[in-house]
Amino acid sequence: MLVIGLTGGIGSGKSTVAEALAARGAGVIDTDVIARELTEPGQPALAEIAATFGADLIGPDGRLDRDALRTQVFSDPKSRTRLEGILHPRIKDRMLERLAALDAPYAVLVIPLLFETNQHTHVDRVLVVDIPEGAQRERVRRRSALTLSEIDRIVASQISRAERLARADDILDNSGDLPALLAQAERIHCKYTDLAEDVKDREVR
Numbered sequence: 264m265l266v267i268g269l270t271g272g273i274g275s276g277k278s279t280v281a282e283a284l285a286a287r288g289a290g291v292i293d294t295d296v297i298a299r300e301l302t303e304p305g306q307p308a309l310a311e312i313a314a315t316f317g318a319d320l321i322g323p324d325g326r327l328d329r330d331a332l333r334t335q336v337f338s339d340p341k342s343r344t345r346l347e348g349i350l351h352p353r354i355k356d357r358m359l360e361r362l363a364a365l366d367a368p369y370a371v372l373v374i375p376l377l378f379e380t381n382q383h384t385h386v387d388r389v390l391v392v393d394i395p396e397g398a399q400r401e402r403v404r405r406r407s408a409l410t411l412s413e414i415d416r417i418v419a420s421q422i423s424r425a426e427r428l429a430r431a432d433d434i435l436d437n438s439g440d441l442p443a444l445l446a447q448a449e450r451i452h453c454k455y456t457d458l459a460e461d462v463k464d465r466e467v468r
Contacts, residue, residue, distance in 0.1 A: 264290075264362075264365065264367070264370055264459070264462070265368075265370070265387055265388075265455060265458050265459040265462050266362065266369070266372060266386045266387050266388075267289075267369060267370065267371045267372065267386060267387065267388050267389075267390050267455060268372050268374055268377045268382065268383055268385070268386035268388070268389045268390065269281055269284075269371050269373045269374070269390045269392070270373075270374055270375060270376075270377035270378070270389065270390070270391055270392075271375070271391055271392035271393060271394070271427070271437075272394070272396075272399055272418060272421055272427070273375070273399070273403055273414070273421070274399045274400070274402040274403035274406070275392045275393065275394045275399060275437060276392045276394060276437040276444060277373055277375065277392050278293075278373070279437075279441070279444060280390075280392050280435060280444065281371060281373045283444075283445055283448035283449070283452075284371050284448060284451075284452055284455075285371075287449070287452045288367060288368055289368065289370070289452065289455070290366070290367025290368075290370045290371065292358055292361050292362060292365070292372050292373065293373040294358055294372070294373060294374050294375070295375065297354050297357050297358060298350055298354055300357075301350060301353050301354065301357070302329075302350075303326075304324075304325035304326055305325075308349055308350060308353055309321070311349050312327065312332070312346070312349060315346075315349065316332065316335060316336075316342065316345075316346070320332050320335075330408065334413065337413060337416045337417055337420065338416065343420065347380075355380075355382065358372060358374075359385070368455075368456055369455050369456070369458070369459040371390075372385065372386060375421070376421065377389065378426070378427065378430060379421065379422055383430070388433060388455075388458075389431050389432050389433070390431070390432070390433045390435065391427055391428060391431035391433070391434050391435070392434075392435045392437055392444075393424070393427075393428060393434050393435065393436055393437060393438075394437045394438060395438055396418070396424060398438060400414050400415075400418070433451055433454075435447045435451065
C-alpha cells in the first residue's frame with residue numbers, strides 16, 4: 264500500500280486536509296487521535312503520566328488535564344522528553360497495527376512530529392500542509408486558550424518551516440481560504456490514487 268506521511272506545524276490545517284482525503288476514500292490514521300485514546304481513564308499511559316508528572320494532573324472524573332500537562336512540558340524540555348518517552352512508542356505501535364489492518368486505496372499517517380521522531384521512515388511520500396508563520400500563530404491563538412509565548416514555545420519545539428518544506432515530497436499551501444485548500448486536497452488525492460495504482464501494478468508483475 265502507498266503510505267503518505269501528512270505533517271505540518273501546529274495550526275497549519277493538517278486535520279482539514281486529513282478529513283478531506285478520508286472523505287475521498289483514503290485510509291487516515293491520526294496520531295493525535297491515538298494519543299488521546301492512550302490517555303483515556305484506565306489506560307496504562309495515563310497512570311504512568313500521573314506517576315511521572317503528578318496526580319494533580321488527573322481530574323475528579325479521572326481524565327487528564329491536557330492544558331495543564333501541555334503548560335508543564337512545553338516550559339521544560341526535560342519534561343517534554345519524559346512525556347514523549349511515555350507516549351511515542353505506544354503511539355507508534357498502535358499506528359503500525361492499524362496500518363497493517365487498513366483496507367484502502369492508500370494510507371495517510373497524520374504525524375505532527377514526523378521528522379522530529381524519525382517516522383518519515385515509515386512512509387513513501389511526505390505531504391506538508393504549509394502556512395506562513397504569522398498566520399499560523401494567529402490561527403492557533405484564535406482556536407485555543409494558549410498565550411502567544413506558549414504558542415512560540417510549541418512552534419520552537421518543531422523543526423523549522425524551511426526544513427519541513429525542504430524535506431517534503433508534496434506541499435499544500437494553506438495561505439488562502441478553505442475552498443482553495445480543499446481544491447488542492449482534491450488534486451493531491453487524484454495524484455495519490457494514480458500512484459497507488461502504480462504500486463499495485465508493480466506488485467502484480
